[in-house]
Amino acid sequence: MSALSLRDVSVTLxxxxxxxxxxxxxxxxxxxxIGENGSGKSTLARVIGGLVxxxxxxxxxxxxDAVRDxxxxxxxxxxxxxxxxxxxxxxxxxxxxAFSLRADKLxxxxxxxxxxxxxxDFGLAALAGRSAHELSGGQKQLLAxxxxxxxxxxxxxxxxxxxxxxxxxxxxxxxxxLERQGHRLVLVTHDLALAARCDEAVLVESGRIGVVGAxxxxxxxxxxxxxx
Amino acid sequence: xLSLYQPGHGLLHRMPAGSKALALAxxxxxxxxxxxxxxxxxxxxxxxxxxxxxxxxxxGVLFRQVYALRWLLAVTLGVQLLFVAPEAATANTSRVxxxxxxxxxxxxxxxxxxxxxxxxxxxxxxxxxxxDPQRASLLLSITITTVPVLARLGSGVREAQRARGAPANxxxxxxxxxxxxxxxxxxxxxxxxxxxxx
Numbered sequence: 515m516s517a518l519s520l521r522d523v524s525v526t527l528x529x530x531x532x533x534x535x536x537x538x539x540x541x542x543x544x545x546x547x548i549g550e551n552g553s554g555k556s557t558l559a560r561v562i563g564g565l566v567x568x569x570x571x572x573x574x575x576x577x578x579d580a581v582r583d584x585x586x587x588x589x590x591x592x593x594x595x596x597x598x599x600x601x602x603x604x605x606x607x608x609x610x611x612a613f614s615l616r617a618d619k620l621x622x623x624x625x626x627x628x629x630x631x632x633x634x635d636f637g638l639a640a641l642a643g644r645s646a647h648e649l650s651g652g653q654k655q656l657l658a659x660x661x662x663x664x665x666x667x668x669x670x671x672x673x674x675x676x677x678x679x680x681x682x683x684x685x686x687x688x689x690x691x692l693e694r695q696g697h698r699l700v701l702v703t704h705d706l707a708l709a710a711r712c713d714e715a716v717l718v719e720s721g722r723i724g725v726v727g728a729x730x731x732x733x734x735x736x737x738x739x740x741x742x
Numbered sequence: 743x744l745s746l747y748q749p750g751h752g753l754l755h756r757m758p759a760g761s762k763a764l765a766l767a768x769x770x771x772x773x774x775x776x777x778x779x780x781x782x783x784x785x786x787x788x789x790x791x792x793x794x795x796x797x798x799x800x801x802g803v804l805f806r807q808v809y810a811l812r813w814l815l816a817v818t819l820g821v822q823l824l825f826v827a828p829e830a831a832t833a834n835t836s837r838v839x840x841x842x843x844x845x846x847x848x849x850x851x852x853x854x855x856x857x858x859x860x861x862x863x864x865x866x867x868x869x870x871x872x873x874d875p876q877r878a879s880l881l882l883s884i885t886i887t888t889v890p891v892l893a894r895l896g897s898g899v900r901e902a903q904r905a906r907g908a909p910a911n912x913x914x915x916x917x918x919x920x921x922x923x924x925x926x927x928x929x930x931x932x933x934x935x936x937x938x939x940x
Binding site for chain 2 (some may be wrong): 563564565588591592593594595597599600601602603604605606609612613614616617643645646647661662665
């Protein structure tokens with residue numbers, strides 16, 4: 515069985531079919547999803563992450579049915595979005611990271627230790643007591659990653675995580691996403707250089723899977739489709 | 743209430759969040775029973791500085807809180823002066839100021855996580871009637887966190903309008919502000935789901 519398996523998945527939102535009878539099996543550790551704006555790539559990632567319920571079809575993520583066992587799935591995955599502002603839930607940096615562990619009801623000391631380690635890992639230790647909303651865009655996105663990774667997720671879904679960042683911050687965020695071990699990554703991106711660093715890529719075209727394969731082949735197919 | 747936790751080791755910092763909230767609530771209740779007189783205005787005006795001194799928070803912190811409330815105080819005092827005697831207007835305004843400053847003390851001396859734990863414990867008995875204490879405490883936290891975000895969204899809308907040469911107009915501001923606020927609410931909902939909270 516593949517790590518991520520979609521069978522005849524369709525998604526209709528507000529009367530519009532965003533994904534149409536999509537079937538795909540993905541096994542690579544780092545998977546890039548590319549395609550034009552409105553092609554359905556974010557919806558595909560959201561379906562895999564259990565954030566969007568398919569109108570029909572079956573989605574299996576690491577053997578978990580994304581519709582029937584949604585709670586179990588959500589415990590195993592983490593999602594990072596492009597807008598870091600919308601991902602901040604608690605006032606300070608440390609509190610926001612600790613919030614990700616709240617559902618686990620861990621002892622306070624354990625939470626404090628894990629938060630300190632995670633902040634250190636992401637270079638945010640010096641900002642622990644700072645107001646999360648006063649951070650720069652790059653720092654906020656690192657905070658979002660820190661909040662995602664502290665839960666040790668099996669699967670991380672990142673929807674254009676570098677879209678609003680400058681080159682230095684984008685590089686930093688990409689390094690954390692692509693070079694950390696221990697999780698599978700589904701990366702939705704317009705940055706083809708980032709997609710090229712993944713192990714497998716998926717091209718989504720008009721709500722359907724276009725090409726699946728090695729990133730350089732899929733990117734080449736995408737670029738050919740852009741030539742008028 | 744929008745102020746953030748200020749680290750410290752004062753008496754209020756060391757108090758458990760629940761007991762502290764209760765003590766501050768009692769103080770606020772006592773203030774509300776004071777008569778509308780000059781001496782009551784003096785008492786109300788003295789309570790908050792005393793509380794901030796006990797908490798070990800500096801004068802600067804207190805001043806920032808009062809400064810943030812300047813327009814509210816001006817409106818409260820101004821409107822009351824139209825209808826009641828200066829003595830009652832001053833006493834009432836002092837009580838409002840003291841109440842808000844005492845409420846701020848709770849947030850200034852309590853980590854949000856401790857506050858959420860206290861709210862969850864307080865609301866735990868309501869679970870038998872179907873209320874989810876975790877959600878209620880989450881609502882409190884999000885309310886505190888979202889206000890600066892809404893302020894930023896509002897300023898973004900005003901900037902966008904100015905960039906197009908539109909004059910300042912409340913009616914023209916409200917609709918786009920509501921739209922961006924609702925979009926933010928959607929995104930926040932997704933972020934909560936993504937953190938395994940729905």
